[in-house]
Amino acid sequence: MADERNIGTVLTRNLQEEMQTSYMEYAMSVIISRALPDVRDGLKPVQRRILYAMQRAGATSGSRYRKCAAFVGDVLKLYHPHGDTPVYDALVRMAQTFSLRYPLIDGQGNFGSVDGDPPAAMRYTEARLAAITGELMADIEKQTVDMIPNYDGSDEEPTVLPARIPNLLINGATGIAVGMTTNIPPHNLREIAAGVKHLIDNPEATGEDLLSFVKGPDFPTGGLIMGTAGIKAAYSTGHGRIVVRARHTFEQAKNGRERIIIDELPYAVNKATLVAKIAELTNDRKLEGIANLSDESDRSGMRVVIELKREAQVYTVLNNLYKHTALQQSFGVIMLAIVEGRPVVLSLKQALQLFIDHRRDVVVRRTKFDLDKAQERAHILEGLKICLDHLDEVIKTIRAASDTETAANQLQTKFGLSERQARAVLALTLGRLTRLERHKIDEEYEEVIKTIAYLESILASDRKVRQLIKDEMDDVTKKYGDDRRTEISEQEATELSAEDLVHKEDVVVTLTHRGYVKRQPQRVFRAQKRGGVGLKGARPTAGGEAPSGTREEDYAEHLLTTHTHASILFFTQSGRVFQLRVHEVPERERQAKGVPINNLIDVGGNERVTAVFIRPESETEAHYMLMVTKNGYIKKTALREYANVRRNGLIAINLQEGDELDWVTPTSGKDEIIIATTLGKAIRFGESEVRAMGRDTQGVIGIKLGKGDTVAGMGTVTGEGDVLVVTERGYGKRTPVAEYPMHHRAGEEVLIISASGMVLRTPVGAISQIGRQTQGVIVMRLTAEDPGVVAIAPVGAIEEGDGKE
Amino acid sequence: MGAGIGDNFNIEKMRYHRIVSMTDADVDGSHIRTLLLTFFFRHFPEVIDRGYLYMAQPPLYKVSKGKQVVWCRSEADRERALKQLGKNAEVQRMKGLGEMNANELWDTTMNPETRVLLRVQVDDAAAANEIFEKLMGPEVEPRKKFIQAHAKSVRNLDI
Numbered sequence: 025m026a027d028e029r030n031i032g033t034v035l036t037r038n039l040q041e042e043m044q045t046s047y048m049e050y051a052m053s054v055i056i057s058r059a060l061p062d063v064r065d066g067l068k069p070v071q072r073r074i075l076y077a078m079q080r081a082g083a084t085s086g087s088r089y090r091k092c093a094a095f096v097g098d099v100l101k102l103y104h105p106h107g108d109t110p111v112y113d114a115l116v117r118m119a120q121t122f123s124l125r126y127p128l129i130d131g132q133g134n135f136g137s138v139d140g141d142p143p144a145a146m147r148y149t150e151a152r153l154a155a156i157t158g159e160l161m162a163d164i165e166k167q168t169v170d171m172i173p174n175y176d177g178s179d180e181e182p183t184v185l186p187a188r189i190p191n192l193l194i195n196g197a198t199g200i201a202v203g204m205t206t207n208i209p210p211h212n213l214r215e216i217a218a219g220v221k222h223l224i225d226n227p228e229a230t231g232e233d234l235l236s237f238v239k240g241p242d243f244p245t246g247g248l249i250m251g252t253a254g255i256k257a258a259y260s261t262g263h264g265r266i267v268v269r270a271r272h273t274f275e276q277a278k279n280g281r282e283r284i285i286i287d288e289l290p291y292a293v294n295k296a297t298l299v300a301k302i303a304e305l306t307n308d309r310k311l312e313g314i315a316n317l318s319d320e321s322d323r324s325g326m327r328v329v330i331e332l333k334r335e336a337q338v339y340t341v342l343n344n345l346y347k348h349t350a351l352q353q354s355f356g357v358i359m360l361a362i363v364e365g366r367p368v369v370l371s372l373k374q375a376l377q378l379f380i381d382h383r384r385d386v387v388v389r390r391t392k393f394d395l396d397k398a399q400e401r402a403h404i405l406e407g408l409k410i411c412l413d414h415l416d417e418v419i420k421t422i423r424a425a426s427d428t429e430t431a432a433n434q435l436q437t438k439f440g441l442s443e444r445q446a447r448a449v450l451a452l453t454l455g456r457l458t459r460l461e462r463h464k465i466d467e468e469y470e471e472v473i474k475t476i477a478y479l480e481s482i483l484a485s486d487r488k489v490r491q492l493i494k495d496e497m498d499d500v501t502k503k504y505g506d507d508r509r510t511e512i513s514e515q516e517a518t519e520l521s522a523e524d525l526v527h528k529e530d531v532v533v534t535l536t537h538r539g540y541v542k543r544q545p546q547r548v549f550r551a552q553k554r555g556g557v558g559l560k561g562a563r564p565t566a567g568g569e570a571p572s573g574t575r576e577e578d579y580a581e582h583l584l585t586t587h588t589h590a591s592i593l594f595f596t597q598s599g600r601v602f603q604l605r606v607h608e609v610p611e612r613e614r615q616a617k618g619v620p621i622n623n624l625i626d627v628g629g630n631e632r633v634t635a636v637f638i639r640p641e642s643e644t645e646a647h648y649m650l651m652v653t654k655n656g657y658i659k660k661t662a663l664r665e666y667a668n669v670r671r672n673g674l675i676a677i678n679l680q681e682g683d684e685l686d687w688v689t690p691t692s693g694k695d696e697i698i699i700a701t702t703l704g705k706a707i708r709f710g711e712s713e714v715r716a717m718g719r720d721t722q723g724v725i726g727i728k729l730g731k732g733d734t735v736a737g738m739g740t741v742t743g744e745g746d747v748l749v750v751t752e753r754g755y756g757k758r759t760p761v762a763e764y765p766m767h768h769r770a771g772e773e774v775l776i777i778s779a780s781g782m783v784l785r786t787p788v789g790a791i792s793q794i795g796r797q798t799q800g801v802i803v804m805r806l807t808a809e810d811p812g813v814v815a816i817a818p819v820g821a822i823e824e825g826d827g828k829e
Numbered sequence: 830m831g832a833g834i835g836d837n838f839n840i841e842k843m844r845y846h847r848i849v850s851m852t853d854a855d856v857d858g859s860h861i862r863t864l865l866l867t868f869f870f871r872h873f874p875e876v877i878d879r880g881y882l883y884m885a886q887p888p889l890y891k892v893s894k895g896k897q898v899v900w901c902r903s904e905a906d907r908e909r910a911l912k913q914l915g916k917n918a919e920v921q922r923m924k925g926l927g928e929m930n931a932n933e934l935w936d937t938t939m940n941p942e943t944r945v946l947l948r949v950q951v952d953d954a955a956a957a958n959e960i961f962e963k964l965m966g967p968e969v970e971p972r973k974k975f976i977q978a979h980a981k982s983v984r985n986l987d988i
Contacts (some may be wrong), residue, residue, distance in 0.1 A: 031847070037884065039877065044979065051976050052983040053856040070869050105924055111863045150964035176921060194938060203973040366980070652939045713911035 034285045051202035055367050059201035061208075063361040063368075063375060064382035065160060065185040066192030068199065070114045073103040075128060076182055078153050079161050089132040089150035092116075095148055103174050104183050108146075116143045116600060120149060123292075124195045125210035125244045130154045138245070138289065138326070139296035150717040156504050158187040164812045166393040168386045186386045189500050190216045191317075193372075196241075204367060206360035209241030209258075209266065209291070214505040216376075217497045223376050224490050231260045231373050238372060239512055240266070241355070246288035246509040247271055249515030258357035258490040259372035266355045267329060267517035268510070269346065274338070277331055282338055286328040290353040294477075295321065298350045299328060305348055313341040337608065352517065383493045387504060388483065395479040396620040398472050400444075405469040407445025412462050414439060419457065528589050533609055534583040535594075535621060535636055540619030546585060578617075582636040593669065595635040595651070596627055597684040601676035603639065603669035635688035648716060650770065651677050652687040652699060652726055652738045659723025660714045665689065687738045699727045830876075837972045838892065840875045848876060849946065851885035855924040866949065882949040887926055887938045894918040895974065900937045902945065 067075070077098040083090055104111060113373060117123050119131030122138050133149035138143055143149060155162075171180040196210035218237040222496065223229050239733045240255040249255070250267040258264025271288035305311040305445050313336025320327040332341055346352035359370045363378060370378070411418045416474045421438060425431035428450055435446040449457070482488045530546035584592065588607040595601050603622050603626035610619050621633060635651075640663060651659045659677050666674070677685055691697075695711045714724065727735065831844035850865045852858035862884065869876055876882050888900035892910035894917060899910035911918055926934060938944055951957050963971045 030941055031946065032943070034883070035945060035947050037947035039866065039870070040947050040953065040960050042884070042947075042949065043960050043964060045956075047863045048976070050856045050860035050863070050984045052980060055976070080966050175924075177952045203969060203976045324903045535831055 028278045037133050048084045048128065049701075054200040054366060055204065056362060057643040059199035060204075060206050060360060060362050060367055061192055061197040061199065062184050063192055063363050063370065063378045065187035066190070066195060066197060066361075067160075067185065068114075068197070070099075070104055070106075070111060070117060071128075072185060073099050073181065073591075074111065074115050074118070075153065075157055075160065075185070077102055078151070079128075079157075079164075083152040085130060085153055085155040085158060088240065089130075089152050092146040092149045092151050095151065102179050105175050115146075115151065116149075119309060119736050122245050124459045126154075126156050126189070126213060128157045128160070128191075128195070136655070138294065140294040141296075156189060159500050159504075160185045160191060162186055162630045163189045163386060166390045168393070179500070186390075187379075187598070188384065188496055189504070190214065190220060190376070192379070193375060197361070200808060201367070204360060207356055207360060208361070209355055209357060210243055211238065211240075212506075212508045214243035214501055215242070215508070216241060217501040217505070219372070220378050220380060220497055221494050223373065224380055225764070227377075229373070231256075231371060234372055234376070235259065239508070241291075241357075241510060242293035242508045243268065243510045245291050245293075246511075247290045248288075249510055249512045252514065253516060254354075254357070255512070258359065262357075262359040262369035262371055262374075264357040266357060268353050268355055269517070270351045272342075274604045275329075280336060282336070284330040284332065284338065284342065286330070288353070289326070290350060291355065293350040293353060295319070295326065295328065301346065301349050302330070302351075309343050311341070311348060313337065313344075314619045346517075370637060380493065383496075384486075384489055387489050387492050387496075391479050391482045395476060395483070398475045398479060400474045402469065402476060403442065404445060404448045405465055405472060407441050407448055408460060408465050409462075409469065410439050410441060410445075411449050411457070412460055412465060415458070415460075418456070422450070422454075438581050451725075453750075499727045502815075516797065529605060530585070530586055530685055531611075532584075533584040533586060533592060533606060534618065535582045535633060536618065537581040538578040539620045539621040539627075539633060540578065540618035541609055541624065542612035542616060543606060544611065544614055548614055573662045584636060584638055586638045590641065591639040593637055593649075593666065593688070594621070594625060594627075594633045594638050594678055595685055595688045597630050597634045597686065598628070599675060599677040599685045600631070600668055602667065602673045603666075605703055611778075634684065634686045637688060637690065639663075640690050647693045648691045648711070649676075650689050650691045650714070651685055651723065652735055653679060653723075654684040654686050654734050655680065655682070656698075656699070656725055656727040656729045656735055657683065657723045658697070658712065658714055658726025659721065660691070660716045661719055661721075662716050665719050675720050678720060680722065684733065690740070697726075737794050776786050830873075832873075834872060838873065838875070839851075840879065843876070843881065846879075846881050847883055848881055849883040849885050851926065853925045853927075854887045854889050858925075863964065867961055869949075870961055877949050880948055880950065884947040884949065885938050886945045888923050888948060891921040891923055892918050893921070906968055923958065978984075 036444075058070050059068065062072075065072065073644045074095065078084075078095050080088070080102075081095065081098055083095065092112060092115055095115065099107060099111050100106070115129060116131070119127055119129040119135045121127055121510075129151050130153065131149060134141075134144040135149060138726055164182060168186045170183045172183055173179070174181050190213075192208065193211045194213050196208045197206055198208070199206045216240045219234050222234065222237050226233065234344065235256065238259070240249055240252065248269045250269055254264045257265070258266065265528045265694050268290035270286050270290060270293075273285045273287065275283040275285055277283050289298065296319075299317065302311065302314070303317055306314045306317065313333050314330055315333045315336075316329075316331035318329045320329055330341070330345075332338060342351075356484060359372075359375060360367055361370060361375070362368075363370070368374075404658040418435065418439065421434045422431045425434055431450055432446040435441050436443060441449070452460075482492065531543045532546050532549065533541065533543045535541045586592070586606055588605075589605045592604050592606055592609070593601055594604065596749050604624055608624065612618055621627060627633065635796050648660045649663055651657075651661075657677075657680075661676075666676075668674075676688075679685060691711050693711065697709055697711050714726070717723065729735070830848070832839055832842045840849070850862055852861045852865075855861070861928075866882075869882055886902055888902055889904075890901040890907045892899045892901060892907060892914060894914040897914055898912050899906075899914065901907040909919065911920070921928075926938075929937065936943060961976050966972070
């Protein structure tokens with residue numbers, strides 16, 4: 025094994041030490057001078073070098089565009105001895121309007137897209153600095169920042185830019201170092217500037233105070249931030265999770281299908297990938313309800329169209345899209361930046377404060393620089409003034425001198441000039457020297473002295489420095505400030521419920537005898553005067569044309585006035601209960617027949633819906649559900665027992681053989697109940713007499729029926745208000761409950777639906793209050809073949825103006 | 830290397846008794862070196878145990894004045910060279926092997942007469958294993974802690 029040959033000097037190196045040293049050199053280099061931005065100017069070294077190289081090359085905002093390849097070459101040559109590709113990539117990113125909130129480079133040509141299309145090669149694209157980048161560079165020539173030798177000592181580069189704009193926060197940063205990463209979201213310049221100003225005036229301001237100025241991230245791509253908890257966490261601790269959603273609108277396609285139009289995406293989401301993902305999930309049946317997907321984006325804007333299947337629920341589809349695709353993304357904030365050569369996780373306040381400290385530093389250094397210049401000028405002007413006092417002698421002295429050196433010495437000794445003054449005088453041509461005008465010199469001198477006083481006053485007063493920083497903040501805000509693009513929703517990113525997406529609208533839901541259900545906006549029913557014929561509802565047609573209206577011999581049996589956010593409970597004669605959201609009932613034209621109820625809920629073939637009502641929205645409205653069966657059983661169950669009724673149903677009451685559940689009503693616990701029978705008997709009692717039971721019970725006897733008798737109807741009364749009774753022939757009457765309480769209570773208006781499907785909405789007041797032994801007045805004129813009124817329902821106090829139409 | 834890998838590895842079949850890693854003399858070179866060392870430590874520990882693994886030492890600086898050139902492997906070397914060549918000497922920080930001509934590479938790094946090789950040696954196998962686990966393992970947190978603990982000890986930073 026031992027080698028005979030000379031292999032040169034061999035030293036040993038401990039593996040562990042070598043690993044540690046080499047790894048740490050690499051890690052710290054990446055952390056400090058590669059992947060993380062400086063807190064002061066928000067730039068990583070490569071970015072700073074690109075901007076500085078472009079500035080040095082004169083590619084400022086007013087200049088013409090020049091080839092990116094040239095800038096990349098400059099950067100490699102002068103400052104950044106690394107690969108050209110990363111340099112060009114960094115340059116491109118700074119020009120992308122979807123990557124930077126305030127792009128620092130103004131690009132000409134193809135700089136890539138939100139679809140992840142690559143930019144054109146650097147030999148094609150051109151660039152110059154954006155106007156706002158001038159603010160990053162402002163005053164750099166006034167020794168405001170430290171310069172260090174470049175990698176080969178041939179030039180100098182700035183360690184940081186003067187940064188009149190809070191670039192770290194407005195443009196954000198992302199970077200993966202070693203063992204740590206940074207992810208700072210972009211912000212709105214106006215908000216950050218307001219935060220900066222507030223913190224200058226109130227150094228003790230809390231994070232909470234700052235939140236009233238800085239509302240949250242503001243992404244170049246817009247979108248919607250869900251909730252403020254993540255923002256608060258991020259700003260107070262430097263870590264937080266912010267959920268961002270795409271922004272969408274809804275459209276109705278010509279074919280009647282609902283469309284979701286996406287026009288803004290969460291930050292840094294690749295649209296092409298997203299669309300492909302949605303398509304893939306749809307094809308794999310992981311996303312249901314999507315009929316069609318197309319990306320109609322073009323140069324004018326983004327437009328991704330998701331067309332839904334007819335039966336799909338918009339909110340379900342959106343929920344699934346949020347859950348499974350980048351339509352919802354969480355932005356993990358890590359406010360990590362380099363502070364004095366160390367990586368530090370910062371709170372918002374710290375980040376703002378460090379920016380302010382940097383600005384103070386820059387303003388002071390700039391003022392000192394200007395002061396030096398002014399003092400130098402004052403000194404020269406003083407020299408010139410002395411020369412003017414002795415102009416002829418001065419000229420003579422200069423002429424007499426054999427060379428410049430002698431002349432300078434002579435001027436110094438004869439007139440008491442300093443060397444700098446002497447040289448300044450000598451730099452003037454004879455012509456200019458003789459033409460020097462005293463008053464001009466005096467004027468300039470006075471001006472310079474004033475400037476000096478002003479500059480000295482700044483240096484003497486931190487208050488003035490602070491004011492300057494604020495003024496400059498105002499200045500950049502005025503020039504570059506713009507409106508926020510990302511909306512911040514107070515609502516956290518919980519799953520969407522129907523209420524979030526379904527427009528709350530007053531609607532009428534009808535269910536026909538044969539089980540066809542539909543909903544219509546309440547506004548389609550204009551209030552008509554008493555005696556109006558009503559509008560055509562679902563009209564039974566002659567045999568064969570059934571699909572266009574209510575089926576032959578079908579008639580509307582249940583009528584509910586409600587709104588789209590409510591829930592409907594359906595009870596069947598076999599004692600089961602089902603629940604549907606009102607918006608889940610398909611909206612149909614007034615004259616359409618609706619959809620079979622068994623398409624929406626799991627009713628069996630022999631099951632018939634016998635009672636339908638709107639689920640009370642709170643327990644203050646109703647505590648119980650009261651059920652009455654054909655054979656006179658009554659049962660009361662607490663409403664909360666029905667909290668989780670689904671489309672597939674639950675048992676509401678256990679029925680004896682041959683019995684049917686025909687009536688259900690919500691009650692308060694203090695109502696009175698009236699049960700009437702087909703043979704004309706009636707009973708009235710307080711509901712407190714009926715003990716509340718669980719769902720899966722059969723209840724108690726409510727009325728003892730004689731032979732052949734069955735329950736004909738039931739109602740609850742509260743003892744106040746009027747009762748409206750409408751007969752099958754369209755007669756109606758209103759009677760105070762106290763006098764003869766029975767059946768439905770009336771609201772301000774009632775909707776009346778006849779067996780032949782005519783619908784009438786009329787104010788209750790139009791029906792005169794009459795005694796109970798009367799026939800009543802005609803509320804709705806029925807055509808001869810109309811079998812009669814089958815349902816009435818109160819209309820809430822809505823659209824009062826309608827009553828006058 | 831002719832010795833196979835994994836279960837089939839047989840150190841006796843090694844065709845070479847000197848495996849020399851030669852990476853750029855900058856921090857990225859350091860990184861690559863750590864990756865190569867990890868590769869050998871994990872898959873060919875015997876290569877290290879037997880002392881077959883070496884690291885070449887390319888120069889860090891080229892100090893030149895006119896035709897005089899001095900290659901330096903450390904800061905101290907550079908200071909010495911600067912004194913030797915006097916004022917106006919040019920210093921070039923050597924960052925990549927590609928900066929050198931073939932003959933320069935031979936002179937500085939490969940020629941047995943002039944080069945210095947470092948033989949990789951494991952003094953404490955357990956400690957070595959631990960550091961590989963920390964620096965190259967799947968867990969980020971220990972790595973972060975390690976970096977924070979040793980941040981101050983870094984001397985050669987690439988700025």
